[in-house]
Amino acid sequence: MFARAPVYGWGIFARSHLVMPRTNLPDNDSRRVPLRLARIAGQVIGAFLLATALTLAQAAPAQPEALDLLKNVAETYRAMNTLRGDANMAMQMHGPNLEQNIEMPITLSINAQGKMRMESKGDVSMVTVADGLTLWVYMPLLNRYMKIPLGQAGAYGQTEFAIPRDFLSRFSKLAENVKEATVVGSETLNANGVDVSCWIVSVEYEPPASDESAAPSGAAGPSKRSGTTKLWVEKTHYLVYRQSSDVKSTGPGASAARELKNTLTFTCLTVDEPIPDETFVFKPPEGATEMDPSSFMPQGPAPKKD
Incomplete structure (x- = not known):
């Protein structure tokens, strides 16, 4: 019984922090929350990729003359x-x-x-x-x-x-x-x-420069x-x-x-x-x-x- 206590504890933590918490928002607003989070996640990922690309571009030396x-x-x-x-x-x-x-x-x-x-x-x-x-x-x-x-x-x-x-x-x-x-x-x-x-x-x-005097004899x-x-x-x-x-x-x-x-x-x-x-x-x-x-x-x- 006591050995299973940590499992229940992790389950409560997951429901409280990792799973979308239940709210009293209307159904429409509840459906919009995941969409907003998805947009935010997309913006964060896009910003990260852009920053990475800029960093790599700055690290690579430009082609010299x-x-x-x-x-x-x-x-x-x-x-x-x-x-x-x-x-x-x-x-x-x-x-x-x-x-x-x-x-x-x-x-x-x-x-x-x-x-x-x-x-x-x-x-x-x-x-x-x-x-x-x-x-x-x-x-x-x-x-x-x-x-x-x-x-x-x-x-x-x-x-x-x-x-x-x-x-x-x-x-x-x-x-x-x-x-x-x-x-x-x-x-x-x-x-x-x-x-x-x-x-x-x-x-x-x-x-x-050509140098005729440097040619071998007879050349x-x-x-x-x-x-x-x-x-x-x-x-x-x-x-x-x-x-x-x-x-x-x-x-x-x-x-x-x-x-x-x-x-x-x-x-x-x-x-x-x-x-x-x-x-x-x-x-x-x-x-x-x-x-x-x-x-x-x-x-x-x-x-x-x-």
């Missing part, structure tokens, strides 16, 4: 001291007698003094180190390496070996020589184990290059988590263009954390042999004979 976004990225990388990351690199090369696709995971360490270390694994295993004076390129599968003075590194392989070396410098100049830039959308990537919301900006840069002139770059820029801290470039180049005397598509996507990215000095030191392994880097110089057609 493309050039302003590039300037913010440039300022971020200009102030950066170090960058470390794990990334996936994909390259597609198409052209006359050329069809190649390469995918490889890489680790990248860079500091503001121009020192760099990049290690790639997979089918194209390579270690590239810039120690401030020399660019080292080591190929573990062959146990061979190249040693190139940094001042000459850009001349070899059309700068393929020097791509990561000036990473921070290039990103600090993203807003320079822009021909056209457009924010084309947004996308959420995953890095450092969390979702990263990014703006996607497409950029076309003014081509570099008719410098290669013609054109292309676009896409950057996935994190919306809050303006870090680039993915970059994709599509470049077409036509060499002197070439009948068709070569196309290079290159995409670098970071899966882990940290900035301004100390990097040990030994990271940027390379010592050739025992038994490694040195290669002549001149074989990687771009060669022009033989000069015409009179």
